[in-house]
Amino acid sequence: xxxxSICQSMLDIVERTMNQHPGAKLKTIRLDIGKGSTIxxxxxxxxxxxITEGGPFAGVxxxxxxxxxxxxxxxxxxxxxxxxxxLGCPECGSTDIVIESGMELDIRELEIDEPEGDxxxxxxxx
Amino acid sequence: MTKINVEKKIQSDxxxxxxxxxxxxxxxxVFVLNIISxxxxxxxxxxxxxxxxxxSEFNILVxxxxxxxxxxxxxVRAHGAGGIQINTGGGCxxxxxxxxxxxxxxxxESADLVFIENVGNLICPATYDLGExxxxxxxxxTEGDDKPxxxxxxxxxxxxxxxxxxxxxxxxxxxxxxxxxxxxxxxPQCEIMRVSALKGDGMDEWCDWLRxxxxxxxxx
Ligand SMILES: Nc1nc2c(ncn2[C@@H]2O[C@H](COP(=O)(O)OP(=O)(O)OP(=O)(O)O)[C@@H](O)[C@H]2O)c(=O)[nH]1
Ligand SMILES: [Mg+2]
Ligand SMILES: [Zn+2]
Numbered sequence: 001x002x003x004x005s006i007c008q009s010m011l012d013i014v015e016r017t018m019n020q021h022p023g024a025k026l027k028t029i030r031l032d033i034g035k036g037s038t039i040x041x042x043x044x045x046x047x048x049x050x051i052t053e054g055g056p057f058a059g060v061x062x063x064x065x066x067x068x069x070x071x072x073x074x075x076x077x078x079x080x081x082x083x084x085x086x087l088g089c090p091e092c093g094s095t096d097i098v099i100e101s102g103m104e105l106d107i108r109e110l111e112i113d114e115p116e117g118d119x120x121x122x123x124x125x126x
Numbered sequence: 127m128t129k130i131n132v133e134k135k136i137q138s139d140x141x142x143x144x145x146x147x148x149x150x151x152x153x154x155x156v157f158v159l160n161i162i163s164x165x166x167x168x169x170x171x172x173x174x175x176x177x178x179x180x181x182s183e184f185n186i187l188v189x190x191x192x193x194x195x196x197x198x199x200x201x202v203r204a205h206g207a208g209g210i211q212i213n214t215g216g217g218c219x220x221x222x223x224x225x226x227x228x229x230x231x232x233x234x235e236s237a238d239l240v241f242i243e244n245v246g247n248l249i250c251p252a253t254y255d256l257g258e259x260x261x262x263x264x265x266x267x268t269e270g271d272d273k274p275x276x277x278x279x280x281x282x283x284x285x286x287x288x289x290x291x292x293x294x295x296x297x298x299x300x301x302x303x304x305x306x307x308x309x310x311x312x313x314p315q316c317e318i319m320r321v322s323a324l325k326g327d328g329m330d331e332w333c334d335w336l337r338x339x340x341x342x343x344x345x346x
Contacts, residue, residue, distance in 0.1 A: 002218050002250035010136045017132055027127065031136075036278040038249045069278065085275050087304075087311055095311050103282055105137055105253060110130040 006039055006105065007047040011057065013107055023115035028061040030111070034104035036069045036085070069102030140254055143222035147229065147257025154234025156187075157340040158242065160256050162280055163264035164273075165246030168290040170198045172264065172323040173241055174205045179333050181206035184238035184340070189228060191220040191245045198243060207241075208233070219250035222257055238340060248273065252280035259343060262286040267300040274308035281312040286319070288332070293322040 010031070018026055033039050041064045048062045070081035075094030081101075088095045135141065151158045161169050177186060188209035190199045199211035210228045212220060220242065234240070242258060244251040255261075263284040265273060268291055274281045281287065287309045289302060306318050319335065321328035 002253070005217070005219075005221070006136055006253070009139055012139060013132065013134055013136065017130060021130070024128075036282065038252055038277070038279045085278060087275065087308060095307060096314070097311060098314065099278075099282060099312060103279055105135060107132045107134050107136055109132055112128050112130060114128050 003039060003043040003047040004051070007044055007051055010107060011048075011051060014057070014110065017110060018112070021112060021114070024112040026057060026060050026110060026112050028063055028111035030063045030065065030108045032065050032067055032104045032106040032108050034067045034069070034102040036099075036102040037105050039105060041066060065108070067101055067104050069099060071097050071099040071101070073097045137253055137255070140222045143226050144255035144257040147222055147226050148259075150226075150229055151234065151240065151257060151259070152343075154237065155344060156234055156237050156240045157336070157343045158240040158258045158260075159286075159336075159339075160242045160244060160251075160258035160261045161264055162244045162248065162251045162261065162284070163246060163266070164248045164269055167246070167264045167266040167269065168323045169243045169246070169264055170201050172288070172290060172321070173202050173207070173243060175323045175326065175329055176241075176333065176336070177202060177205035177207055179329060180239070180336065185236050187232055187234075187237045187240045189220075189225060189232075189240065189242045191224075191243060193217070193245060208237075209240075214245060218245055218247050219254050220244050220256055221254050225256045239336065248277040248280050252277075252283050260285045260339065262288060265289045265305060266291040267294050267298050267302070271301045271305040272308070274305060274312055278312050281309050281316065284313065284316055286317045289318070289320045290323050292320045292327055293325040 014029060033041055045062055052058050068081040069085050072079045073089035073094055074096040076092040078091045080090050089097050163169050186207050188202045188207040190211045192198055192213060193216060194213050196211045210231055212224050212228060242256055261284045263280050309316055309318060321332050
């Protein structure tokens with residue numbers, strides 16, 4: 001439901017980052033989105049298309065890396081990821097577990113084309 | 127093709143403003159609770175019942191978040207609260223920015239407790255820190271005992287979970303132990319309490335918890 005505002009916040013960060021690379025063309029945005037984060041990748045992709053339409057980021061590719069809910073068990077010591085969230089450790093069934101991933105809402109990286117002859121400068125800034 | 131490493135939380139702008147709010151609240155020496163639940167779980171009823179018990183002891187402010195109407199604000203005012211209504215106009219959650227905009231209108235200096243009633247929704251408010259001291263999720267027996275696992279983020283992000291409407295337990299197939307177990311699996315540190323805001327069960331314990339939180343914050 002809040003994919004539009006999450007998308008807008010994401011684009012604010014992208015815009016600020018791109019301002020540090022004048023003349024560069026944005027190609028791809030890579031996100032890490034946890035499966036428990038309440039953000040639905042399809043809706044986020046839709047929101048992205050709607051917000052960027054007709055603007056400088058129209059047609060930019062949005063790559064969403066979907067991160068499963070995972071954690072570790074304090075009873076058997078194993079780490080695990082869930083296909084589907086369940087009440088306890090998939091190995092031993094203990095409910096003494098710690099959820100460690102799956103809530104991410106992160107921008108990981110951008111892929112850009114530097115303006116002609118400016119490639120070296122861009123690499124240094126990296 | 128050049129790669130730029132960003133490695134940033136999408137919510138980092140909201141978090142920056144939330145930290146500012148937190149400093150304002152701390153300067154005002156108030157304890158702030160952000161209450162999140164699905165529509166109709168009893169957030170406003172819990173606030174009314176809390177006001178009836180604590181309004182003579184503490185100065186209480188409420189920030190009401192609703193899509194539209196002042197109805198909830200009118201209800202808590204009638205029970206002795208000050209505060210302000212935020213209408214999100216379609217927005218499904220409060221953001222740190224919306225809260226920061228109303229802070230100048232609140233008399234935090236003379237307040238003790240600040241309750242933020244978020245928009246009724248278990249999904250979107252989970253990812254918006256408002257600058258509160260404690261994020262609390264309110265469950266109720268009428269909505270089914272399977273909600274924590276269905277909405278994991280809010281339970282993972284909350285420090286307190288309260289199960290409301292326990293007066294209805296005899297009439298509902300609600301397994302309260304199961305609901306609480308699901309909360310613990312998602313968040314072993316989360317405190318859990320049971321109340322009936324309407325009938326008063328558990329309300330003494332609830333009020334003591336609030337007193338304890340305020341005292342702990344003021345003790346630094
Ligand atoms: N039986 C029973 N009913 C309750 C209890 N608490 C609230 N209710 C009822 O639940 C309904 C919804 O309560 P509200 O307090 O308006 O719920 P809310 O969470 O503030 O709702 P929104 O602000 O619209 O999201 C009302 O009819 C209340 O009387 C309770 O402890 N027991
Ligand atoms: Mg309400
Ligand atoms: Zn195990």
